[in-house]
Amino acid sequence: MRSISIFKDGDHEWIMMGRDPEKPDQIIDTNQYMVTTASQAIILDPGGIELYAPMLAAVLRHVPLENIRYLFASHQDPDIISSLGLWDKTLQNATLYAPWLWESFIRHFGMDNIKYHSIKDEGGSVDLDGCTLQFVPAHYLHSSGNFHVYDSRAKILMSGDVGAALEPISAPVFVEDFAKHVDYMRGFHQRWMPSNRAKHNWIARVRELDIEIMAPQHGRLFRGEAIAEFLEWFSNLDVGTAV
Amino acid sequence: MQPAYLKNTVSRHQYDERVFTFVVVANISAALYDAQAEAKKLSLTAKNARVLAIRAGELASGFKVITNFIDEFAHKTIGFAEQVHSVSLKISLIARQTSDIRDLIKRTDFSLSKLDNDIARQHILHVREQQANQLDEYDIQFRKACGMLESLLLEITDQMRAATFIASTSKVEAVQAGAYRENLNSVALGISRASQTINQAAKHCLECLHSF
Numbered sequence: 001m002r003s004i005s006i007f008k009d010g011d012h013e014w015i016m017m018g019r020d021p022e023k024p025d026q027i028i029d030t031n032q033y034m035v036t037t038a039s040q041a042i043i044l045d046p047g048g049i050e051l052y053a054p055m056l057a058a059v060l061r062h063v064p065l066e067n068i069r070y071l072f073a074s075h076q077d078p079d080i081i082s083s084l085g086l087w088d089k090t091l092q093n094a095t096l097y098a099p100w101l102w103e104s105f106i107r108h109f110g111m112d113n114i115k116y117h118s119i120k121d122e123g124g125s126v127d128l129d130g131c132t133l134q135f136v137p138a139h140y141l142h143s144s145g146n147f148h149v150y151d152s153r154a155k156i157l158m159s160g161d162v163g164a165a166l167e168p169i170s171a172p173v174f175v176e177d178f179a180k181h182v183d184y185m186r187g188f189h190q191r192w193m194p195s196n197r198a199k200h201n202w203i204a205r206v207r208e209l210d211i212e213i214m215a216p217q218h219g220r221l222f223r224g225e226a227i228a229e230f231l232e233w234f235s236n237l238d239v240g241t242a243v
Numbered sequence: 244m245q246p247a248y249l250k251n252t253v254s255r256h257q258y259d260e261r262v263f264t265f266v267v268v269a270n271i272s273a274a275l276y277d278a279q280a281e282a283k284k285l286s287l288t289a290k291n292a293r294v295l296a297i298r299a300g301e302l303a304s305g306f307k308v309i310t311n312f313i314d315e316f317a318h319k320t321i322g323f324a325e326q327v328h329s330v331s332l333k334i335s336l337i338a339r340q341t342s343d344i345r346d347l348i349k350r351t352d353f354s355l356s357k358l359d360n361d362i363a364r365q366h367i368l369h370v371r372e373q374q375a376n377q378l379d380e381y382d383i384q385f386r387k388a389c390g391m392l393e394s395l396l397l398e399i400t401d402q403m404r405a406a407t408f409i410a411s412t413s414k415v416e417a418v419q420a421g422a423y424r425e426n427l428n429s430v431a432l433g434i435s436r437a438s439q440t441i442n443q444a445a446k447h448c449l450e451c452l453h454s455f
Contacts, residue, residue: 022332053265053335057272064250065266089259090266 001054003061004173006213006221007154011038012131014154016215017058019169024050029169030079031217033158035151036063037129042070042097043087044149044158045080045217052083056090065091070126071114072135073098074160074217075143076105085110097126097135101145119147136205138162140198155212162202163230164188165219175220178229184219186237193239203235248273248444253451261345264338267455271392271448272331278399278444279324285437286317292430299423305416306427312409313434316402320441323399327448330392337388341381348374393452399445406438 001020005013018031032055033044041063047055059068068091073081076099084096088111098106100118107116124135135147142161149158165171165184175181193199214222214230222230253267289310296307351371358364413431420427 053268053339054332056265056269057276057331057335060248060251060269060273061276063247066250086262086265089262092257 001051001058003058006173006215007156009153011036011129012153013062014151014156014213014215015062016173016221017055019173020051020054021169022054023169028079028166029218031215031219031221033215034059034062035128035131035133035154036067037131039067040069040128041067042072042126042128042133043068044072045074045160046071046083046087047081048079049082049086052086055083066093069094070128071096072126072147072149073102073106074138074148074158075099075146076102077143080217081106082109084114088112088114097124099143099145099147102143121145123147136209138202140193140195141202142192142194150209150211152210155210156215157206157209157211157213158215158217160217161192162189162234163214163216163219163222164192165216167219171220173221175222175226178226178233181220181226182233188218189234189237190239190241196239199234199237199239203231207231246274246277246444248277249447253454255454261342264341264455265335267451268331268335268338270451272328274444274447274451275324275327275331278441279321279328281437281440281444282317282320282324285434286314286321288430288433288437289314289317292427295423295426295430299420299427303416303420303423303427306413306420306430309409309413309416316406316409320399320402323395323402327392327395327399330388330395334385334388334392337381337385341378341385344374344378344381348378389452389455393449396445396449396452400442400449403438403442403445406434406441410435410438 001017003015003017006016007014013036015034016031017034018029023029027048027050030047030051032047035042035044043059071087071094073096084106091114095115095117097117097119100120103116103118119135121137121139123137126133131153134150136150138146138148138160140146146160148160165181166188167184211227212223214227248270251270253270255263258266292306292313293310296303296310348371351367351374355364355367355371358367410431413434414428417424417427417431
């Protein structure tokens, strides 16, 4: 599994983990993110059970296990958090931040040691050595209880399935030509995002944030001009088209 | 600065049996990642050293021969680290399969304790036997992969012994290189540092492996 630093300022770092050439072909490629500060770390959407072993190895390249104090699950899907049962046995003192709506469902993945911190519908935050990460509501995008993560210091928005693209793992890390990239995103967003109202609500809130990198859970990341291009494109896209 | 992998304690009592193997293998993989990065730097050092040796001409004729050794040694180390990574992945896979089958056996035993129908019990006992055989098979595979991993790690530590020798020879050659002495000395120092880092990583991996 590759691990790529996408932001670094002193001890504060964002690392993207994914594009694993050893991943079984049948499972969808996912981007995991880890935010580290001087003595703490949070893993955002730690991934499915199949990814646990390579993820653990990738994480240990950067921080000792005791620093991993928090996990975050944007929603309940297996590619997001089905590895929870194994992390639960690995981390001695950790808290999972996840939507309140999914608590009794997510616990099915196995959770004896990790504490569940329910995120209320309106959002919340977590503090890592003075660095605050905000949980931004993204309900119905695509899950009925869904959050994204915004770091105002790094100016990064981890946008879950919004901005996701299905393409080979050899794809570059960042979107280079937005017009070409649209083909990898259109079908995914039309089918997986059920509500135009939820979409517009999210876009309005995200436009108020100062974002330099938008980091989805699948495919390439957006930076600079590509973020505005994405918001414009998404705003005009009709979603929930399966019915 | 101390690498992150060295800050992890790997003791059996600290972790659940289910994840202990994963933590050990992840530590090995993280340490070897550092070693591989060091070997890549060394390969670059060899290229720079070769340019220097050519520029120094007769003054560094001995050094020129040494650069070939450094390059070869760096490539071998990268190759070993790649193999270690691949065997580590295999061990992780076997560990997950072992963990799954153990879990399954536990659940099968629970079903058996609830059954009072003899025919159904016989059927489940047969399934239970198959599961136990599968567990034995995974155990054999696990030991075999660990043996393979140990041999590779020992090869890396052997390589590092050779590197220490190359570093000392390089220092001797640097003394005779006149104006290029400082440059070649820093190359020798680079080899020495790299071999120490890689050796430390390989020894850490062996310690991890012996904790099984």
